[in-house]
Amino acid sequence: MKQHLINLLNHALSSVYAHVTGLEFSVERPKQASHGDYATNLAMLLAKQVRASPREVAQALISALPASTLISSIEIAGAGFINFTLTHQARAQVIHDILQLKESFGRAPRKTRKVLIEYVSANPTGPLHVGHGRGAAYGASLSNLLDAAGYDVYQEYYVNDAGRQMDILALSTWLRYLEQSGINLAFPGNAYQGEYVKQMGETLASRDGTKYLVSESEFTAKLNTEDPESGIDRYIAEMKRLLGTNYGYVHQFSLETQLASCRSDLEDFGVKFDNWFSEETLIASGKVDAAIKKLGEGGHLYESKGALWFKSTAFGDEKDRVIRRENGQTTYFASDIAYHLDKFEREFDQMINIWGADHHGYIARVKGALKAMGLESNRLEIALVQFAILWRGKEKVPMSTRSGQFITLRDLCNEVGHDAARFFYILRKSDQHLDFDLELAKTQKNDNPVYYIQYAHARICSVMELARNQPSTIPGEKELALLTSPYEQNIMKRLADYPAIIESAGSDFSPHLIAYYLRDLAAELHSYYNAVQFLVGDIPLRSARLALIIAIAQVLRNGLNLLGVSAPERMQQPND
RNA sequence: GUGCCCGUAGCUCAAUUGGAUAGAGCACCAGCCUUCUAAGCUGGGGGUUGCGGGUUCAAUCCCUGCCGGGCACGCCA
Numbered sequence: 196m197k198q199h200l201i202n203l204l205n206h207a208l209s210s211v212y213a214h215v216t217g218l219e220f221s222v223e224r225p226k227q228a229s230h231g232d233y234a235t236n237l238a239m240l241l242a243k244q245v246r247a248s249p250r251e252v253a254q255a256l257i258s259a260l261p262a263s264t265l266i267s268s269i270e271i272a273g274a275g276f277i278n279f280t281l282t283h284q285a286r287a288q289v290i291h292d293i294l295q296l297k298e299s300f301g302r303a304p305r306k307t308r309k310v311l312i313e314y315v316s317a318n319p320t321g322p323l324h325v326g327h328g329r330g331a332a333y334g335a336s337l338s339n340l341l342d343a344a345g346y347d348v349y350q351e352y353y354v355n356d357a358g359r360q361m362d363i364l365a366l367s368t369w370l371r372y373l374e375q376s377g378i379n380l381a382f383p384g385n386a387y388q389g390e391y392v393k394q395m396g397e398t399l400a401s402r403d404g405t406k407y408l409v410s411e412s413e414f415t416a417k418l419n420t421e422d423p424e425s426g427i428d429r430y431i432a433e434m435k436r437l438l439g440t441n442y443g444y445v446h447q448f449s450l451e452t453q454l455a456s457c458r459s460d461l462e463d464f465g466v467k468f469d470n471w472f473s474e475e476t477l478i479a480s481g482k483v484d485a486a487i488k489k490l491g492e493g494g495h496l497y498e499s500k501g502a503l504w505f506k507s508t509a510f511g512d513e514k515d516r517v518i519r520r521e522n523g524q525t526t527y528f529a530s531d532i533a534y535h536l537d538k539f540e541r542e543f544d545q546m547i548n549i550w551g552a553d554h555h556g557y558i559a560r561v562k563g564a565l566k567a568m569g570l571e572s573n574r575l576e577i578a579l580v581q582f583a584i585l586w587r588g589k590e591k592v593p594m595s596t597r598s599g600q601f602i603t604l605r606d607l608c609n610e611v612g613h614d615a616a617r618f619f620y621i622l623r624k625s626d627q628h629l630d631f632d633l634e635l636a637k638t639q640k641n642d643n644p645v646y647y648i649q650y651a652h653a654r655i656c657s658v659m660e661l662a663r664n665q666p667s668t669i670p671g672e673k674e675l676a677l678l679t680s681p682y683e684q685n686i687m688k689r690l691a692d693y694p695a696i697i698e699s700a701g702s703d704f705s706p707h708l709i710a711y712y713l714r715d716l717a718a719e720l721h722s723y724y725n726a727v728q729f730l731v732g733d734i735p736l737r738s739a740r741l742a743l744i745i746a747i748a749q750v751l752r753n754g755l756n757l758l759g760v761s762a763p764e765r766m767q768q769p770n771d
Numbered sequence: 772g773u774g775c776c777c778g779u780a781g782c783u784c785a786a787u788u789g790g791a792u793a794g795a796g797c798a799c800c801a802g803c804c805u806u807c808u809a810a811g812c813u814g815g816g817g818g819u820u821g822c823g824g825g826u827u828c829a830a831u832c833c834c835u836g837c838c839g840g841g842c843a844c845g846c847c848a
């Protein structure tokens with residue numbers, strides 16, 4: 196419809212002001228219903244160029260506008276807006292579209308465009324907590340949105356399974372394992388404290404028995420209260436020395452256990468990845484060394500103070516970054532360069548990374564490395580997600596993985612429900628802080644907007660259940676013409692907006708737009724429901740109204756589905 | 772200190788990316804259940820869009836200077 200108006204306007208434009216070309220004007224839905232179905236700013240943009248008042252220009256354009264059976268009236272308003280009012284038939288067309296297209300209503304035709312979206316990518320050193328939940332909900336909804344917008348979406352989780360954090364996890368597991376046999380070495384304060392580590396220790400003991408036991412006297416490393424970091428490193432070295440090749444089994448066990456738990460937490464949260472990309476594999480296959488070599492050949496590396504540096508300042512970064520440390524180990528950054536090089540080699544048209552906002556300083560160096568390797572760094576887009584700040588009433592809940600003091604994603608879902616959690620997370624713009632109040636989410640469960648939307652859907656299902664035994668005809672144009680109330684007119688307009696909302700929410704990486712849209716649509720259904728009886732005796736009118744609410748239910752389902760939220764046919768009675 | 776993000780109703784947040792009279796929810800006040808689910812609806816109060824300049828037909832949005840808040844500034848990941 197919008198495109199139809201643009202075509203008409205372009206036609207008028209070229210016949211009246213043939214010399215004007217390349218003008219970008221907008222056709223949009225006005226905020227106020229009294230301003231018609233669509234409005235354009237074309238006349239105001241033209242006024243200066245053609246030296247006439249906007250209203251004169253508007254009049255000239257309207258006179259030259261080709262006739263259209265879809266438009267009932269056109270008027271000039273305000274500073275020079277041209278407002279279009281559609282015919283009833285043009286508005287009601289959307290009902291036919293929805294009933295015919297069903298779950299594919301709003302979905303764009305497939306484009307041949309491959310998009311890689313990487314998100315969560317949390318270190319597998321413990322259960323996912325509520326902070327990760329936001330990235331997970333955002334990434335999954337965005338993936339659904341881009342899929343609906345016609346892209347081929349490939350979802351990936353980057354697993355940091357190499358490096359010191361994993362060593363600390365293995366150490367923590369092993370110490371808990373030893374405790375099973377009564378060997379209590381001092382447990383470092385900066386090792387992983389959580390209950391899940393104790394469970395891994397128990398499982399390891401029951402699975403592999405005494406295989407990794409050592410005596411207390413063999414273990415000579417001591418904690419260092421002055422410098423806990425070097426203390427824990429000595430612990431790790433000692434563990435590796437004593438266990439030898441067995442160290443790998445403990446390491447592997449800890450990693451696999453955590454990955455499995457992470458995977459099932461996400462699946463229960465409605466998040467499923469196409470690929471879990473291992474950092475360790477990247478290193479083992481030589482891709483990190485290859486990436487370093489490639490940077491070196493381009494002359495972007497230099498040695499200083501015993502370390503190897505990438506000259507990222509040449510690409511807009513604040514300072515140069517270390518690629519390989521003095522001790523010979525490559526840095527996390529080195530792996531990340533190789534990982535992104537690998538993404539480019541897999542030939543995606545677009546790559547999206549969803550990172551916590553605390554990583555924003557990291558963007559310049561990654562993009563810098565890509566540029567240095569001659570890659571189009573703007574094919575990579577980084578969407579930053581602010582942390583969710585957890586509150587218990589007025590109290591901020593402290594969060595730290597190491598201390599074991601955190602609320603897990605699973606706890607959250609158990610407390611407030613899967614649907615509420617998914618919805619709540621994406622309700623705010625992703626680059627804004629999200630205040631997540633557990634008390635509120637628990638005690639005021641019924642105030643959560645997700646129930647409001649689900650209830651609208653359930654109400655429609657309930658009406659349809661009652662209507663099942665009543666005669667009804669498939670409504671044609673004659674019946675739909677009976678939908679003349681303001682409620683019905685507004686709902687038809689709202690339904691017609693859905694495909695455009697999908698498109699803009701997708702291109703803006705803004706799933707929250709879907710949530711707001713659905714809330715507005717649900718509000719209109721609730722008002723309609725309270726004001727108008729659907730199951731009336733007049734059969735043509737009834738079938739028209741039922742067709743309209745079936746269309747609403749379909750769009751609510753389609754939208755909720757994108758957000759990973761269920762659309763129940765009836766609501767459970769709220770607890771009092 | 773430098774860089775990035777943010778500042779909208781009492782609170783939490785939107786605002787079709789520069790459009791017409793800035794909108795919701797919560798909270799507060801007053802109403803609506805013998806009728807398709809009251810997890811709902813109807814009405815009301817509540818704003819100098821942090822402050823000052825600038826750009827133009829038009830600024831919450833763009834530029835600039837302050838004020839206030841967050842994050843990042845490792846041979847950590």
